Amino acid sequence: MATTYSSAPSALAADDAVPAVHHISLADLGTALRQGWDDFKAVPSHAVMLVLIYPVLGLLLARLVHGYAVLPLLFPLAAGFALLGPFAALGLYELSRRRERGEQASASDALAVLRSPSLGAMLGFGAILLALFLVWLAAAQAIYVALFGYAPATAIPDFARRVLTTPEGWSLILVGCGVGFLFALAALCLSVVAFPMMLDRHAGIGEAMATSLRVAAANPLPIAAWGAIVAVLLVVGSLPAFLGLAVVVPLLGHATWHLYRKAVEPNPNPPSTPPSRSPKRSAADFPANLLQWKRRSA
Template sequence: MATPLTTIQHGTSSAADPAAPVVRKLHLDDIGTALRNGLEDFKAMPSHAVVLCIIYPVLGLVLARMVLGYSVMPLLFPLATGFALVGPFAAIGLYEMSRRRELGEEVSAWHAFKVLRSPSFSGMLGLGVLLLALFVTWIATAQAIYVWTFGNAPAATIPDFVSRVLTTPEGWSLIVVGCGVGFLFALVALCVSVISFPMMLDRHTSAMDAMVTSMRVAAANPVVIAAWGFVVAALLLLGTIPFFLGLAVVVPLLGHATWHLYRMALEPNSQPRYEPPPKVYHSAAEFPVSLFPWARDKH
C-alpha cells in the first residue's frame, strides 16, 4: 500500500524503460523558486546575460520596423507572444551558464558557447528548427485570422487598430479566435520543450528522448506547467515594453529560471557527464605531419 504512494510523491519513470528519467511532482511554489533562482543567476552574471541576449531587443526592433513598414501592424502582438515559441532554443547558452554556476565553476560569456561542442548540439539544433517552423506557422496563421476578420485593409494608425479590435464585433472575434489558436501553438511548444533543451545539455540525450520526457513532465504536472507557460508569456509580453528592450532582462531571467525548473522536474542524473576533449595545439614546425594522426603518433 505504501509503495505506490511513495512513487507518486517522489516521481514516476517509464514502465517500458526503467532507465528513463524519473519525473518529480511539482508544486506551484516551485515556479516562484525557479524564478528567484533565475534572478540570482542573472544578478551574479548580469553583463554576460545582457551580452548574450542583446540580439533579442535588436531583433525585436527590426521585426517591429518591418511590420510597421509593411503596414501589417496586427502582427506586432503575435510577434511579441511568439518569442515564447523559440525562446527555449535561444536560451541554451544561459542554461550552460546556470549549470556551471550551480557546480561552482568559473563562468564567463565564452563558456555559454561550449554548447556548440556538446554531443547533443545537433539534437538541440533540430528541435530549434522545429520550434522556428512552429513560430513561422503561427505568424502566418495570425495573419490569416486577421484577414478573415477584417479583410485586407490595413489599420491606418495604432489608435485606429486598437479601436477596431476593442469596439467592434470583428475585433472581439479576432481576440477570441486569435487567443484560442495561439494557445494551441503555445501548448504544443510548451509540452515538447519545457525541459528539453536543459535535459539535452545536461544528459546529452537525443531530441526525441528529451521531447518525450518533457511531455511526461507536462502530463505529470499539468497545472504547474500551464501556470509556467502563462508566466513566460506574460513576462515576454511585458518585455516588449518599451520597444522590446525589456527582453534584455526578461529573456535571461526566464532562461536561468528554466534551468532551475528542469532541475526540480527530474531526479538527478546518475550518469557521468560527458566533457569534450581538450584542444591540442601543434606548432607550425609539425606541419604537414600534424594533419595525419597516424604519422604524428610515430614521432
C-alpha cells in the same frame, strides 16, 4: 519533498534515455525563479550580452511590420516570438549548469554549447520551434483575413479602431488569443525541459520532447502556472520597447534550468563537459568585475 513519477517500470525509468520525472509544487516555481535571479546577478554582463539580440530583433520586427503596413501581424510577431525563447536561452542553461557545479562561469563558457555532442539535436528542435512560429503567423494572418478581408489598415489609429470598436475586432481578439494559446501550450509542453535535458544528458529530440510531455502530464497545474508566469514576465519585459527582455529572458532561462533540475531525476552517469578553450577572462566580464558583485551559490 519531490516524489518520483514515471509511467514506465522502475528498471526502465532508471535508464539514461528514459529518466524518471518528479512531482513539483508551486513553491518549486518560486524557488527556481529565485535561483535563476541569483544566476543572473552572478553573471549579469554575460546574460545581457547573450540576449541583447532578443530585444534588438524585436525592435527590428516591429519596425518591419510598421514599415510594410502589415500591422495585423505586429501582435502575433511579438507574442509568437516567445516560442523561440527556449532555444535563445541555450547559453544561459550552460552558465547555470556550471555555477551549479561550483565552477567559474564566463562568456566563453556559454559558448560551450557549440561544442556539445547534442548540438545537432538542439538545432533540430530549434528548427521545429521556428516552424511552429511560422505556422502561428500564417494562422494569425488567416484569422485576420477571414474577419477583415485583404484590405490593409492605413495607419495605427485606423487599425486600433477596427480591432477595439467593431464586432470583427472583438472576434479577432477572442479567436486569435484562443488559437495563440493552443500554440503556446504545445510549445510549452514539448520544450519545458527539452533543451536543458539535451545539454545535460546529450539526449536526442525524441527523448527530450517525450520527457517534457511526461513532466507536463505529471504536473499539469505547476506547468500551467509556469506558462502563465512566463507569459506575464514576457509581456512586462516587452512594454518598454522590448528592452526589458534583456533582464526577463536571462531570468527565465536560468530559472528553466533549475526547474529542469527539480522535475527530472539527475543523471547517475553524467556525460563529460567539453573543456573550455581558454581560461582567460573575457572582456564581457569587465562590468561584473568592476562592480564586484558577490557571487552566490545556487
